[in-house]
Amino acid sequence: MVGPTEAHLPPTHPPHVLVADDDATSLCFLGDALHQLGASVALAADGGSALEQARAEAFDLLIFDCRMPDTDAVGLLTRLRHEPDARSACSPAVASSAELDAQAQRSLLAAGFHGVLVKPCTLKDLREILTLAVADRHRLPLLDDGVALSTSGTPAVVQALRGLFYQELVTIDQELDALSQDATVLEARLHKLRSSCGFCGASSLSGHIACLQTHLKLCHQGVMLPLEEFRQSLRQTMAALAKA
Template identity: 75%
Template sequence: MQASADTSSAPTATPYVLVADDDATSLCFLGDALHQLGARVALSPGGISALEQAQTEAFDLLILDCRMPDMDAMSVLRHLRHAPDARSASSPTVASSAELDANQQRTLLAAGFHAVLLKPCTLKDLQDVLALSSAGPGNRPLLDDARALNASGTPAVMQALRGLFYQELVNIDREWDDLSQDAEALEARLHKLRSSCGFCGAAALSEHIASLQSHLKLSHRGVMLPLTAFRQSLRQTMAALQAS
């Protein structure tokens, strides 16, 4: 991996991860390490069997070796993305390899991989890619009143903070076209917004921010960022604030 993510960005639900690798040692290490990090793991010794599993099971994350002899990671991803009935057709996918130069990494990212995992890797590297899984945000409430009250102290203060928070969400939504094209500006706004989420109990949006921050920290800017999911969560939170 090229950078590490904040450990708070790791998913809180139990992610279900598919690991495909034709090297038995790598497969064993990745499986055991992901178990240690709290994931549920399915192992595949090749690309064809990985594709079959991804078609029939809903995984939160796929980690695919680039050089499996029967079907490489690129081919698995291409087949999966063109199989709308596959249960893992839109799951975040990571390409793994022991040898990739910068151009090869860019090619993989442009093809639709969310990240590149360079082997040998560490537990921290795997924690970073695990943060890319889709297991976290969907299990969080839009607004957690108990959490917000604990942070703000009184219902009156909570409502006042939520009013300011709502206006910030409106501003981000209005400026979205520019922000989504400027990684540095987006990172700065996300940093401020995540703190506000804590004060206001915006649990689901906070998790989407963590996911987006993780992508940006991995330096894969402009490639398969979960922008659509983030903006949807932002608008859902705005609606919840209006209704509260």
């Protein structure tokens, strides 16, 4: 019978986002737009200020402009990642710029960014970027019974679907290394898996899938940083299903 599980974590909070950009117009737009989308936003007009805030606060998402007077996005992220005591040392990060070709985007992803934002951007672009914030497995429940019941109808149906879902996760876990060698095949499997997540209330895994899909949309063929995070979420979801 579907009921509360140990994997069901507290409800999510509005994503807390740090935006660093030396262009006042861009900084104002990004701050206002993210606020409209429900995020709480902190602003920094240069890399030094951004680093200080990232050290002091735990942000769910970092958005760094690629060209600031005192540093670039890669340098800022590299420095932050090497400060384990910084509260946002492991937060998902996005690089933003008005000029980014495909090669530059791939280089930024390889340097450690989880996504890329090309300016000028739209609310739709920012809404997609925000999925990186809610992909944090510590913010979303592994199994959300309320979501599963609202989608699938009854506890009996949810239980049956979760049994099938578990077997699907086992198969993907076994095949993930091979799947990751072909972006097209992997994206197709992720698309199907995300639908299954919705029926079964696998909120955390769905968030990790969204993060990985962002990389695939950018045609990143190198080491996909969210892949291991996705694998970990997949296995945690399997463990939660086994206990439910």
